[in-house]
Amino acid sequence: MTDPGVNSAAGASAPRTLFDKLWERHLVKETPGGPSLLYIDRQLVHDVTSPQSFEGLRLSGRKVWRPETVLATADHNVPTTSIERATGSKGISDPLSRIQVDQLTRNCEDFGIRQFGLDDKRQGIIHVIGPEQGLTLPGTSVVAGDSHTSTHGAFAALAFGVGASEAEHVLATQCLSINRMKPMLVRVDGKLAAGLSAKDIILNIIGNIGTAGGTGYAIEFAGDAISALSMEGRMTLCNMAIEGGARVGLVAVDDKTIAYVKGRPLAPKGEQWDAAEAYWRTLVSDEGARYDRVVDIDAASLRPMVTWGTTPEMVVPVDGQVPDPDKESDPVRRRNMKAALAYMGLAAGTPIEQIQLDKVFIGSCTNARIEDLRAAAAVAKGKRVASNIKQALVVPGSGLVKEQAEAEGLHTVFMDAGFEWREPGCSMCLGMNADRLGKGERCASTSNRNFEGRQGAGGRTHLVSPAMAAAAGIAGHFVDITEV
Numbered sequence: 198m199t200d201p202g203v204n205s206a207a208g209a210s211a212p213r214t215l216f217d218k219l220w221e222r223h224l225v226k227e228t229p230g231g232p233s234l235l236y237i238d239r240q241l242v243h244d245v246t247s248p249q250s251f252e253g254l255r256l257s258g259r260k261v262w263r264p265e266t267v268l269a270t271a272d273h274n275v276p277t278t279s280i281e282r283a284t285g286s287k288g289i290s291d292p293l294s295r296i297q298v299d300q301l302t303r304n305c306e307d308f309g310i311r312q313f314g315l316d317d318k319r320q321g322i323i324h325v326i327g328p329e330q331g332l333t334l335p336g337t338s339v340v341a342g343d344s345h346t347s348t349h350g351a352f353a354a355l356a357f358g359v360g361a362s363e364a365e366h367v368l369a370t371q372c373l374s375i376n377r378m379k380p381m382l383v384r385v386d387g388k389l390a391a392g393l394s395a396k397d398i399i400l401n402i403i404g405n406i407g408t409a410g411g412t413g414y415a416i417e418f419a420g421d422a423i424s425a426l427s428m429e430g431r432m433t434l435c436n437m438a439i440e441g442g443a444r445v446g447l448v449a450v451d452d453k454t455i456a457y458v459k460g461r462p463l464a465p466k467g468e469q470w471d472a473a474e475a476y477w478r479t480l481v482s483d484e485g486a487r488y489d490r491v492v493d494i495d496a497a498s499l500r501p502m503v504t505w506g507t508t509p510e511m512v513v514p515v516d517g518q519v520p521d522p523d524k525e526s527d528p529v530r531r532r533n534m535k536a537a538l539a540y541m542g543l544a545a546g547t548p549i550e551q552i553q554l555d556k557v558f559i560g561s562c563t564n565a566r567i568e569d570l571r572a573a574a575a576v577a578k579g580k581r582v583a584s585n586i587k588q589a590l591v592v593p594g595s596g597l598v599k600e601q602a603e604a605e606g607l608h609t610v611f612m613d614a615g616f617e618w619r620e621p622g623c624s625m626c627l628g629m630n631a632d633r634l635g636k637g638e639r640c641a642s643t644s645n646r647n648f649e650g651r652q653g654a655g656g657r658t659h660l661v662s663p664a665m666a667a668a669a670g671i672a673g674h675f676v677d678i679t680e681v
């Protein structure tokens with residue numbers, strides 16, 4: 198991999214990581230020892246965090262400087278049944294949720310921002326629709342008032358979540374003051390066993406480095422197991438970089454990146470495309486580039502992963518057991534493990550495959566893209582959801598994912614098996630809309646967070662891949678999909 202030096206002002210300089218290239222390309226001003234000023238190309242906006250940003254603009258009498266670089270949609274608070282959706286925001290029974298959705302529409306109208314409304318088939322979770330529309334492009338800097346903005350790094354975009362006041366600043370100026378991160382490399386080599394996916398890779402990585410392992414770093418995922426992933430898989434991986442503590446996750450540009458972006462509504466066309474593609478192809482780390490931390494993972498040794506606790510690092514292979522806190526020597530960890538087991542209602546030593554479930558959720562910005570739905574449908578085809586499962590939801594990440602899935606007949610596969618086929622949104626990923634876990638209910642979920650109460654007060658979340666979630670729905674408990 199050689200860098201033609203297209204973006205290197207210094208010409209033939211030291212080898213650079215992909216992160217260094219992206220950072221330097223967007224640098225407006227660097228203060229030694231202090232934060233840098235970065236130019237931000239794109240912003241995604243959703244219903245939860247944006248009201249404060251727009252209010253700030255109003256109060257200071259500022260406008261959105263480049264509205265064409267911003268794309269908004271409601272995702273967190275939106276209902277996912279077609280009946281509720283038919284009446285727009287009126288179908289939202291929770292008053293706060295309804296206010297946030299209506300407020301987003303008003304703000305977008307007032308500030309001239311493009312919004313996909315609830316009746317627009319391009320609506321969906323912001324981290325699904327950004328890439329889908331070609332708003333997310335390689336080499337761009339992307340922010341949103343949402344931590345899972347790391348998802349967009351799958352396209353070699355410098356993408357990270359920001360707070361509401363930072364988002365406001367970017368709306369007004371396209372600039373952001375931020376400390377430089379340190380580049381970290383997670384190299385995953387070897388071939389994944391059949392049935393495993395990007396979700397198993399990232400859960401394994403987080404189990405390995407811990408939820409703070411990536412703090413202060415921008416993680417680049419590389420190696421032949423990463424090259425072998427589709428763009429959907431790479432998005433799953435980068436989506437959860439933040440769960441490993443890293444605000445930024447990155448994958449270098451290759452043919453798959455280019456093929457995914459080509460023809461997207463907001464992607465460049467004609468000569469502009471050619472120039473862009475030539476630049477994008479330089480967005481790889483140079484041979485010999487230096488990282489501050491390197492972690493190696495052997496893909497061939499990985500197993501399907503299931504979280505047992507209340508952080509994503511509390512994870513074991515499906516053929517393992519709930520760990521025993523008494524065997525943990527670190528007192529803080531021991532205490533946390535005990536608290537997690539108490540919340541999760543699990544006993545140490547229980548085989549993961551014996552954990553009985555109440556609900557299944559296939560969705561979220563981690564795993565609600567077409568490939569995820571295909572993987573889940575392949576497992577569910579011709580089978581029936583187990584009788585102990587009270588609810589099994591499949592929630593596509595966007596209206597376009599839904600349309601594609603329906604064209605492939607996946608919705609019929611799911612419905613015939615007893616899954617509910619819903620409208621796009623964050624849904625049961627977090628308890629902010631009508632899709633929730635009840636107290637003590639246990640769920641196999643393809644989302645990215647398993648904190649206490651995440652899917653509803655008292656709800657118990659186990660994070661898994663789409664194929665694992667579907668298989669758990671059919672069996673009523675976790676099963677090793679490499680053995681069925």
Ligand SMILES: CC(C)[C@H](C(=O)O)[C@@H](O)C(=O)O
Pocket residue numbers: 245246273342343344345358627
């Ligand atoms: C609501 C939003 C701020 C939050 C985030 O930042 O990620 C949410 O999307 C989440 O997944 O917890």
Ligand code: SF4
Pocket residue numbers: 272273322324343345561562563622623626627644645
């Ligand atoms: S799907 Fe979940 S993780 Fe993603 S943006 Fe929505 S709430 Fe956050």
